[in-house]
Amino acid sequence: MSHTDSMSANAHVQHHFVDSEQQFDSAKLGMWLFLVTEVLFFGGLFVAYIVYRAWNPELFTLAATQLDTVMGGINTLVLIGSSLTMALAIRYAQLNDAKKSFWMLGATIAAALVFMVIKYFEYTHKFHLGIFPGEAYTFTGIDHPKAHIFFSIYYMMTGLHGIHVLIGIGLIGWLMVKTKRGAFSAEYYTPVEITGLYWHLVDLIWIFLFPLLYLID
Amino acid sequence: MTNTTKPVAIREFPVEEFPETHYLNATKGLKSWMLTLDHKRIGLMYLASVIFFFFVGGLLALALRLELWEPAQNFMDAETYNRVFTLHGAVMIFLFIIPSIPAALGNIFLPVMLGAKDVAFPRLNLASFYIYLGGAMFTLYSMAHGGIDTGWTFYTPYSTNSGSAVISMTFGVFIMGFSSILTGVNFITTVHKMRAPGQTWGKLPLFVWSLYATGVIQVLATPVLAITLLLLIMERTLGIGIFDPALGGDPVLFQHFFWFYSHPAVYIMIVPGFGIISELISTFSRKVIFGYWAVALSSLAIAFIGFLVWGHHMFTSGQSELSTVVFSFLTFFVGLPTGIKIMNWVATMYRGSIWLATPMLYAIEFLFLFTIGGLTGIMLGALSVDIHLHDTYYVVAHFHYVMMGGTVFAFLGGLHYWWPKFTGKMYNETLAKIASVILFIGFNMTFLPQFVMGSQGMPRRYFGYLEQFQTLHQYSTVGSWILGVGFLLVAYYLIVSLVKGAKAPSNPWGGRSLEWMTSSPMPAHNFEHVPVVIHGPYDHHQPIAEFRMGIDAPHHDTTHA
Numbered sequence: 001m002s003h004t005d006s007m008s009a010n011a012h013v014q015h016h017f018v019d020s021e022q023q024f025d026s027a028k029l030g031m032w033l034f035l036v037t038e039v040l041f042f043g044g045l046f047v048a049y050i051v052y053r054a055w056n057p058e059l060f061t062l063a064a065t066q067l068d069t070v071m072g073g074i075n076t077l078v079l080i081g082s083s084l085t086m087a088l089a090i091r092y093a094q095l096n097d098a099k100k101s102f103w104m105l106g107a108t109i110a111a112a113l114v115f116m117v118i119k120y121f122e123y124t125h126k127f128h129l130g131i132f133p134g135e136a137y138t139f140t141g142i143d144h145p146k147a148h149i150f151f152s153i154y155y156m157m158t159g160l161h162g163i164h165v166l167i168g169i170g171l172i173g174w175l176m177v178k179t180k181r182g183a184f185s186a187e188y189y190t191p192v193e194i195t196g197l198y199w200h201l202v203d204l205i206w207i208f209l210f211p212l213l214y215l216i217d
Numbered sequence: 218m219t220n221t222t223k224p225v226a227i228r229e230f231p232v233e234e235f236p237e238t239h240y241l242n243a244t245k246g247l248k249s250w251m252l253t254l255d256h257k258r259i260g261l262m263y264l265a266s267v268i269f270f271f272f273v274g275g276l277l278a279l280a281l282r283l284e285l286w287e288p289a290q291n292f293m294d295a296e297t298y299n300r301v302f303t304l305h306g307a308v309m310i311f312l313f314i315i316p317s318i319p320a321a322l323g324n325i326f327l328p329v330m331l332g333a334k335d336v337a338f339p340r341l342n343l344a345s346f347y348i349y350l351g352g353a354m355f356t357l358y359s360m361a362h363g364g365i366d367t368g369w370t371f372y373t374p375y376s377t378n379s380g381s382a383v384i385s386m387t388f389g390v391f392i393m394g395f396s397s398i399l400t401g402v403n404f405i406t407t408v409h410k411m412r413a414p415g416q417t418w419g420k421l422p423l424f425v426w427s428l429y430a431t432g433v434i435q436v437l438a439t440p441v442l443a444i445t446l447l448l449l450i451m452e453r454t455l456g457i458g459i460f461d462p463a464l465g466g467d468p469v470l471f472q473h474f475f476w477f478y479s480h481p482a483v484y485i486m487i488v489p490g491f492g493i494i495s496e497l498i499s500t501f502s503r504k505v506i507f508g509y510w511a512v513a514l515s516s517l518a519i520a521f522i523g524f525l526v527w528g529h530h531m532f533t534s535g536q537s538e539l540s541t542v543v544f545s546f547l548t549f550f551v552g553l554p555t556g557i558k559i560m561n562w563v564a565t566m567y568r569g570s571i572w573l574a575t576p577m578l579y580a581i582e583f584l585f586l587f588t589i590g591g592l593t594g595i596m597l598g599a600l601s602v603d604i605h606l607h608d609t610y611y612v613v614a615h616f617h618y619v620m621m622g623g624t625v626f627a628f629l630g631g632l633h634y635w636w637p638k639f640t641g642k643m644y645n646e647t648l649a650k651i652a653s654v655i656l657f658i659g660f661n662m663t664f665l666p667q668f669v670m671g672s673q674g675m676p677r678r679y680f681g682y683l684e685q686f687q688t689l690h691q692y693s694t695v696g697s698w699i700l701g702v703g704f705l706l707v708a709y710y711l712i713v714s715l716v717k718g719a720k721a722p723s724n725p726w727g728g729r730s731l732e733w734m735t736s737s738p739m740p741a742h743n744f745e746h747v748p749v750v751i752h753g754p755y756d757h758h759q760p761i762a763e764f765r766m767g768i769d770a771p772h773h774d775t776t777h778a
Contacts, residue, residue: 015742016335016411026337026410033402037440044444044474048459051470135456135464146465152457156448 012188024190031194035201038164042205045157049212052149062142063150064216066131068122072214075118076206082111083203086172090196093179093189101192102179105172108199112169119162126151157209164202171195226769227749229762232723236736239641243741254339257639257739259346260324266350267321270312275704277305282663282697285690288682295680299366300381302678306369311390312353314624315482318489319435320345320400322631323428325639327404329732329739330422332413332748337406338399345399348392355389358382368678370479373460373471377452384453387446394439394446397485401435404428413731414768415750422730422754423499423512427492430516434481434488434523442478445471472534476527484523486620488516490627491558494580497630498562499755500728501577502569506755508561515554522550529598533607541600548598555591559584574726575649579630582657586622590615593668608678611671614664622660629653629707636714637721641738644714648706655703662696724761730754734765746770 010020017023053060089104130138133155137148175192178184184192240257250258280301284291293301328336336342359365359382367376367383376383408421408429421429449471451457458464460471491512499506506512528536528544562584571577593615596602606612637643666689671677675686682690724733729752735744746767752759 014339016333016339018747022410026406029409030338030341030402030406033405033436034398037398037402037436040437041440041444044441044448047474048448048470051467052459133455133457134451135458146458149458149465152451152455152459156451156457 010187020187024193027190027194028197031197035197038201038205042157042160045153045160046208046212049153049157052146052153056144056146056149059142059144059146059150061217062144063147063154064214066126066129066139066142067154067214068125069214071118071122072210075115076210078111078114078118079203079206082108082115083200085111086196086199089175090189090192093184093192094186096186098179098182098184101184102176105176105179105192109169109172109176112165112172115165116162116169119158154213157213161202161205161209164205168195168199168202171198227766228769229765230734230744230746230748230767232734232765233736234723235641235720236738236740238740239736239738240741241641241738252343254335254343255741256328256336256339256342257325257743259339259342260321260326261639262346263316263324263349264321266353267313267317270308270353271317274305274309274313275701277301277308279697279701281305282694284680285682286694288684288687290681296366298680299678300364303365303368304360307356307365307386307390309620310369310482310486311393312356314486314620315393315397316349316400317486317628318493318624318631319404319428319431319485320349320396322493322628322635323404323424323431323489324400326635326732327407327425327428328411329735329743330425330730330754331407331411332416332731332744332750333407333411334742334744336403337411338403341399342403345396345403348399349396352389352391352393352396355385355392359385359389370475371446371449372475373449373452373466373468374462376449377461384450387449391443391446391450394443397435398439401432401439404432405436408432413748413750419509420750420753421513422492423495423506423509423516424489424492424730426513427488427490427495427516430520431485431488433517434485434520437524438478438481438485441474442482445474445478448474469531469534469536472531473527473536476530477524480527480530481520481523483616483619484519486624488519490583490624491516493627493631493634494562494583495558496728496730497576497580497634498565499757500634500726501572501574501580502566503572503727503757504565504569504755505753505757506561507564507567508557509753509755511557512561515557518554519551522547522554526551529603532600532603545598545600545603549595552591552595559588559591572726575644575646575653576630576634576726578650578653579626579633582653583623583626583630586618586626586657586660590618590620590622593618606671608676609671610667610675610677613677614667614671617664617667622664626656626660629656634726635732636711637725638732638737638739640715640718641721642714642718643721643725644718645710648710652703652706652710655699655706659696659699659701659703663693663700664696666690666692666696727757729757729759729761729764731764 013020013023017026085104085107089101089108092101092104129141131151132138133152134148137151139147172195175195178191240255250262253259280293281298284293284298324336324342328334362382362385365381365383365386367379367381371383371387408425412421448457448459452460456464458466460466460468462468495506495512526544526548528540529548532541532545593611597606597612597615633644633649670686670689673686675682721737723735723737731748731750734748744767747770749766749768751763751766
């Protein structure tokens with residue numbers, strides 16, 4: 001049960017775990033469970049989307065024309081790319097290559113920032129037209145009494161997703177600091193792995209949001 | 218990792234009685250408590266908090282009952298009454314009952330019952346406590362700033378335009394949801410990954426099974442409440458129009474969202490109580506639990522079916538007739554696993570050698586009260602009956618029989634059962650039994666008349682009432698005073714026990730699960746050895762020495778650098 005012969009390799013094992021493997025498995029299971037809660041969290045919004053689309057199918061096809069498919073498409077590619085760099089960061093951490101892992105994390109953050117900047121331009125363009133969520137909605141270009149509800153759902157979904165991207169940027173930035181300090185190795189890369197899981201989910205949610213919001217007509 | 222083939226020897230580890238150092242005094246000072254990662258200390262802090270909020274919610278309840286002494290206004294106006302019943306509900310549900318058993322007693326005992334040193338994520342555990350406190354602060358803030366008058370269900374459209382502190386209250390509940398989620402994630406992971414050698418799923422104490430099922434509900438249901446409340450907050454601040462009919466939204470959609478969480482949440486409240494009752498009935502009957510797997514898996518069955526019945530709260534809300542019929546049909550299914558539990562508990566007691574100590578007294582009272590609560594629930598699930606009884610005192614009585622007669626009595630049973638273990642002190646058994654009987658009488662006196670009133674048409678949440686109900690209302694109010702006296706008595710002898718109670722032995726009740734195989738109070742890391750489990754947790758026929766086995770290692774190195 002004890003590993004007195006490998007003290008330094010197991011320095012990362014917290015006192016209440018028997019060994020490194022138990023700690024890694026626990027962290028991973030915990031993260032998967034957390035991702036389940038995220039799916040249900042967004043699930044509520046998806047249900048709201050489904051309900052309102054079932055009631056007002058014509059509204060959704062009308063309103064979706066106001067969304068910029070090119071910008072959304074670029075953002076989709078950017079996020080898919082960031083998932084690849086995140087996966088590579090994990091792989092390099094497993095291979096003890098902290099330097100490459102560091103740069104891959106950096107590339108992931110860069111992609112996330114590109115995503116947020118594009119999002120910023122999309123939002124400001126809509127605000128300029130008067131497309132605000134809820135009561136502040138003043139746009140007259142869509143001839144439908146419930147047009148503001150579509151954009152409420154749009155802002156809620158993309159806004160919450162955007163917050164998750166920002167949290168991801170924070171987490172990956174923290175991983176970069178830790179990687180620079182040499183905290184991770186082939187024996188211990190749990191934080192990189194589970195942040196990767198989180199990042200892939202954020203990516204995946206966008207992959208559902210993009211067609212549901214932008215590509216309907 | 219290199220020595221996996223080395224043979225492992227096990228031996229008995231005798232329990233140290235009345236230890237000098239334990240988790241309560243291993244480290245000292247306020248900081249060692251505020252920043253502790255020890256699940257037992259976190260559990261104790263939770264326990265103190267939930268008891269405090271139970272006291273607050275209880276005072277509000279006494280105020281409500283006093284106001285109802287007379288049909289017309291007594292000492293508070295209708296507006297205040299609305300705020301008081303909302304706060305009573307919200308405080309009792311979100312601040313007391315949801316964290317009561319899992320986060321307080323579960324936190325203290327889950328790792329010990331698994332033979333683990335701690336939960337899988339001790340820091341998340343501490344975080345969940347502070348998140349809970351943060352949410353509680355918002356609740357207290359909204360109390361101070363005019364309160365909230367929507368009822369604890371926050372139904373739209375009233376909650377979107379009521380002038381009260383809806384945003385701070387729902388934001389507090391939103392925050393506390395995260396605390397609940399973190400507890401659930403932590404417990405599920407702990408059960409999967411931290412069990413002692415030899416402790417298979419079939420040897421888990423049933424309290425652990427119930428916490429596991431509760432964790433599943435917490436993880437699956439709570440996020441939906443979070444998004445619902447977030448949408449409600451957005452509705453109030455931005456007018457997003459999803460729930461507010463004035464803006465083109467649908468208030469029934471809010472009810473669907475809300476009950477998709479809040480019905481499963483009812484099982485977050487009661488299933489851990491079932492777990493405690495299983496422990497109590499087996500230990501104090503000196504018998505193997507009857508139908509171990511039936512009891513264990515019925516918890517999971519309840520967790521599953523609990524997600525399919527939310528529509529039974531909306532029979533009169535205008536959902537379609539078809540869904541009404543389907544939800545009613547599914548609702549009856551919840552009765553099956555619950556009935557399985559009751560039958561198995563009674564079968565466990567049958568020809569057992571019953572020791573009527575205080576915890577067992579609570580368990581038997583639970584059987585009476587919960588059965589009444591459960592059976593009246595079946596009646597409410599029947600469509601035609603529900604149309605008559607919906608939003609009457611019958612519903613109020615039903616869920617108090619389940620939540621208070623069920624969960625609170627189970628909580629009290631668990632508190633008395635494990636009190637010697639986590640405080641190291643015994644309490645006055647005679648006073649405890651008297652208090653238990655007082656509570657049982659007071660409870661029935663308070664809530665039994667409400668079934669009658671409800672079936673005669675007394676609506677819930679009403680400030681004034683017809684004179685014909687006055688006698689029953691007064692019975693109920695006197696009952697609430699008896700309940701109050703009972704709780705004061707419990708508080709009295711428990712405080713006396715803390716101050717000058719006799720020292721508790723390690724296994725005062727003759728239990729067989731792992732928490733009884735370590736000192737009272739437990740050492741800081743629960744066990745000084747790695748426990749090994751070879752028998753089931755209720756195998757009272759096996760020699761007790763065989764429950765104290767551990768891995769025979771000269772020095773269990775914790776690999777701290």
